[in-house]
Amino acid sequence: MSAIRKVAFIGLGNMGAPMAENLIKAGHQVRVFDLVEAAMHTLEQAGAQRAATAGEAARGVDVVISMLPAGAHVRSLYLGDDGAPGLLDSLDAKPLLIDASTIAPDDARTVAEAAAERGLDYLDAPVSGGVGGARAGTLTFIVGGSAEAYAQARPLLEAMGKNVFHAGDSGAGQVAKLCNNMLLGILMSGTAEALALGVSNGLDPAVLSEIMKQSSGGNWALNVYNPWPGVMEQAPASNDYQGGFLVDLMGKDLGLATTLALESRAAIPMGAQARNLFALHAARGNGRLDFSSIQRFYRPGEQDA
Numbered sequence: 001m002s003a004i005r006k007v008a009f010i011g012l013g014n015m016g017a018p019m020a021e022n023l024i025k026a027g028h029q030v031r032v033f034d035l036v037e038a039a040m041h042t043l044e045q046a047g048a049q050r051a052a053t054a055g056e057a058a059r060g061v062d063v064v065i066s067m068l069p070a071g072a073h074v075r076s077l078y079l080g081d082d083g084a085p086g087l088l089d090s091l092d093a094k095p096l097l098i099d100a101s102t103i104a105p106d107d108a109r110t111v112a113e114a115a116a117e118r119g120l121d122y123l124d125a126p127v128s129g130g131v132g133g134a135r136a137g138t139l140t141f142i143v144g145g146s147a148e149a150y151a152q153a154r155p156l157l158e159a160m161g162k163n164v165f166h167a168g169d170s171g172a173g174q175v176a177k178l179c180n181n182m183l184l185g186i187l188m189s190g191t192a193e194a195l196a197l198g199v200s201n202g203l204d205p206a207v208l209s210e211i212m213k214q215s216s217g218g219n220w221a222l223n224v225y226n227p228w229p230g231v232m233e234q235a236p237a238s239n240d241y242q243g244g245f246l247v248d249l250m251g252k253d254l255g256l257a258t259t260l261a262l263e264s265r266a267a268i269p270m271g272a273q274a275r276n277l278f279a280l281h282a283a284r285g286n287g288r289l290d291f292s293s294i295q296r297f298y299r300p301g302e303q304d305a
């Protein structure tokens with residue numbers, strides 16, 4: 001086990017709460033803060049100390065971890081807004097800063113630079129693996145920042161995840177995460193499209209899935225996350241697309257990937273198609289369903305949510 005660390009954990013939502021719990025289970029001393037009272041109460045019962053503000057949570061700790069919805073929240077936490085100082089200007093020590101939220105690489109670099117100006121290390125460390133991975137402690141962390149800060153963070157990240165990668169300098173974790181999720185969006189919609197074509201032409205979706213799995217079209221969606229209801233018992237498709245990874249979150253990540261592509265003048269014709277497909281699917285009222293519900297888009301007669 002890694003050395004016991006004093007950790008401030010900010011943002012106790014679907015992902016942050018189970019991640020913080022895993023740190024407590026690993027023996028670390030965790031002080032928590034969230035805007036939602038109930039979230040802090042649950043963590044207090046699990047053995048965390050609660051704080052009245054993010055600044056109070058971070059007082060005297062070795063490491064600050066944040067897990068917030070989007071870039072605006074991360075900028076506001078660390079840099080402040082509306083004249084209120086951010087965490088960077090209210091720390092009494094020099095903890096390692098780790099942000100595990102999925103945000104634009106530019107936002108991550110902005111915070112990292114501001115941190116460096118104050119002699120602080122900041123890592124972007126977005127995760128893959130969803131709420132199930134957060135609970136089971138099997139997340140994949142994709143880290144951007146200096147090699148020294150990465151080496152320092154690694155034991156702590158291993159208390160919450162199974163795979164930890166160093167993608168490169170600041171922002172690289174976010175870039176790699178967005179590349180992965182863009183590919184996931186493309187693969188899931190492509191898989192749904194192929195299944196619908198086969199079924200429209202008389203094939204059994206389970207038989208077709210097995211054939212493609214063992215052939216050159218094989219991919220992660222077919223292996224563990226089949227989008228056709230009833231083919232895979234444990235998949236969200238077999239539970240009315242409840243649970244899993246929300247269409248709205250896939251839409252967020254594809255939006256970030258699109259912005260990244262525009263800024264870097266990279267062509268992403270497939271990613272752009274996937275982005276539009278998921279945006280349309282969300283606009284039809286499916287935003288809170290699992291993202292494999294994109295299958296419904298291709299099934300004649302299937303109702304939207």
Ligand code: NAD
Nearest residue numbers: 011012013014015016034035036068069073101102130131
């Ligand atoms: P969530 O909305 O469930 O949780 C976010 C939490 O942050 C909420 O509890 C909210 O009250 C809190 N918060 C917001 N602003 C705050 C502030 N200023 N100070 C303190 N707390 C604040 O979101 P989530 O599903 O836990 O996702 C968190 C991040 O992880 C997002 O960036 C998301 O894209 C990413 N992510 C999510 C999943 C998933 O499956 N849910 C998977 C991978 C990555």
